[in-house]
Amino acid sequence: MGAIDQLILQLFDIEAFKFGSFKLKSGIQSPIYIDLRVIISYPDILRSVANHMNNILQNSNVSFNEICGVPYTALPIASIICVDYKRPMLLRRKEAKNYGTKKIIEGKFRPNDRCIIIEDIVTTGSSVIETAESLWAEGLQVTDAIVLIDREQHGEKNLQEKNIRLHRVLKISEVLDCLVRHGKITEEVSKNVSEFIHGNQMQLPTLKIEIEDKNISIPIRQRFQTIIKEKKSNLCLSADLTSLDEIIELSNLIGKNICMLKIHCDILTDFSMDKIQELKDVSRRLNFLLLEDRKFADIGNTVALQYTKGLFQIAEWADLVTVHVLPGEGIVQALEQAAQTINESRGCLLIAQMSSKGALTNNEDYVNGVIKCAEKYSDFVIGFISQSRLTTSDKYLHCTPGVHLTNTGDQLGQQYVTPRQAIDGRGADIVIVGRAILDSINRVKTAEAYQQECYQVYEELRKI
Template sequence: MDDLGSLVVKLFDIEAFKFGSFKLKSGIQSPIYIDLRVIISYPDILRSIAVHMNDIIQRANVACDSICGVPYTALPIASIICADYKRPMLIRRKEKKDYGTKKLIEGKFQPNDRCLIIEDIVTSGSSVAETAESLRAEGLQVTDAIVFFDREQNGENNLKEKNIRLLRVLTITEVLRYLVKYSRITEEISKTVQMFIRENQTQLPSSKPEIVETKHLSMSIRERFQMILKEKKTNLCLSADLPSLDEIIELSKQIGPNICMLKIHCDILNDFSMEKILQLKEISRKFNFLLLEDRKFADIGNTVKSQYTKGLFQISQWADLVTVHILPGEGIVEALEQAAQSINEPRGCLLIAQMSSKGALTDNEDYVKGAVQCAKKYSNFVIGFISQSRLTTDNQFLHCTPGIHLNNTGDQLGQQYVTPRQAIDGRGADILIVGRAILDSINRVKTAEEYQEEGYRVYEQLRHV
């Protein structure tokens, strides 16, 4: 057994490679799961990985003044390479400190120094690309990266577009060959994984400055929404109530062609950053859907202005639409509309007129009438309602109905479901808001396609689009 084959077998034995059915952060089911974080508990394996990576660096004649490991798993690998082979090390923080020197890159370096990036696994190459961007922003040159394990899902080509050459110790093809050769997996499992890899190639979101088409800037948010509905033939809004922005970003790349709107809750995200949310915004422009932040603003005007424009989330910078309760009165909509005027893109809101949860106090008739009156008064900013029924015959207002499921049962927390036809035909909905029916599906893309096709088919029939 050669050195690499022995290392692959050891990694399998410590469960760095697992085979079965695993949900990835993108939401798709994978027949293989790779977790190299476990290597920190096995010093001999960790050092062996570092040795193999350094051999590749030397054979490739990589010229570098320093090495930077991608946080976090690659950091111990980079540390060993730097310590054993006398190479200076830099560390890229996930986020800048808000105290002290406020550095993003730690360590000593000079402008135009050449820095080599160390990574443990590459799928799309996004982590390497983000690290390179941070290093380049500090004046460093980045032309090469080395990875221990390449999943062969287009990461090499993606990084080439960023002017980064990817070196690797092992590919997934080589790992599978070793594991079959040494009887750790069957040939059938190997073929299943290879088919999955071929069918799940990746792309990086563009890092170029966002270019918003002039026609979009000249359109109102209402006009843009109507254009999306007709051009894409979809009235599906995905309710991506997930705690991971990384997962939402990956999911939006897959389901973007099927939706007219993506609804999120930024305050439940455990990995929120402006860098990531702007990636999501760029994806929304690429696939032509609107971003709805389901903030449900419900405070006095001065407070909601700050909640909308300031703080960690800076919602006005990226959300095309927000949701609003009118409990505090019409002043809340006026305040948001004023704040939105400082944004160089069209913005709008949806008023929460009715909710799908059992016993919701928004079922009050006076509240609903107040929402309709407010919408008519501020019709430049209010483009519609979150509702369970059609509230007005004025077709300029969109009616967005949550709680949609092809199986119209419910859950144990009072959520009541209706089918797409019941929502559009019986309740007058224009936009179908679908959440768990898609998120809990084994095949999210296929399920989204089903809701898009069924929802728009009924919409065309009944609205005579």
């Protein structure tokens, strides 16, 4: 038996390959699931994987100075290759820390060094590209990547578009052929998987960076406006759910329809930084912003700590937060200063008017104070939560909650308006919809309907 067949059968025996019906992150059902995380519990198999990948390094005639494994599953593989074969290693963090050196890439290197990327499995190639972009940002050259398994779902072509050559130990077609030959799966199972693979070629999400509106100058504002135009969506989902797992699952299904997802982290019963990072990964892949509806309303020092510290570490993952200006403008100043410790652009929405009946925020003096605060901190404040248009400036986005196509209110004082009333009558740019989607029998179709309705009205009024 050849060494490659032996490796495939070992992976099958430890259930790295599973056949049946599995729900993927994208929400679609797949007849195969590949879980290479299990190899860390089998040292002999892990070393065998590293050996095969090192053989490719030796035979590919690719020159390089360092190796970088994609976090996290590829890190043990890269570590063994570097230790066994004395190859220098770099470590890419998923996010820079806000203390110490604040580096994304750890290890010793020089500008223009060539670094080769190690990955366990490639589907779209997005993880390899994200790692390459971090390396490029540090002045390193990346032209090649080595993967254990290529799912053959367009990943190689996606990488070619980024001028990265893909080398692989195994193709999924080779895995299927081997398992059929050795009686591990039937021809029918192999055919079903092959048809699924060929019918689900994965493209990378596209995001143009050109912006026509010259008033949009700061990164988070630019990114938000780009998302709206690219996705043809001004829909924000208010995911007031108590399970982060459910929010992640829902985001995978309807993330393509929304420009922003609003959550309350302090009502989640299963919050963890690992899970919130998974949600952040979904938001990057499907291109929507994360809004933590924290409604900060305390003195500056306290909100800075609430924003950056504690269980939730909101600044690490939330693109935007909501803020009351009741304590004075110092609250915005404190949040803006705290956001500067993060290596990603951050911003906030000031709460000017609420959709609940009898809200005390809905008075002229308070609203005028909110507008003045926004003008003073316009690099951090990108818009308002409001029930009316507060300013003629296109710099600020007006986000209107309490939108529903049919209902007029609930028993707790929530007052609803239709998308047309929100956009045409109240001047909203972003329409925030919650229970109308969450309580729907078919959340996906309902989200699609709201996206189309809201953006159609938005286009009619020439707000884009």
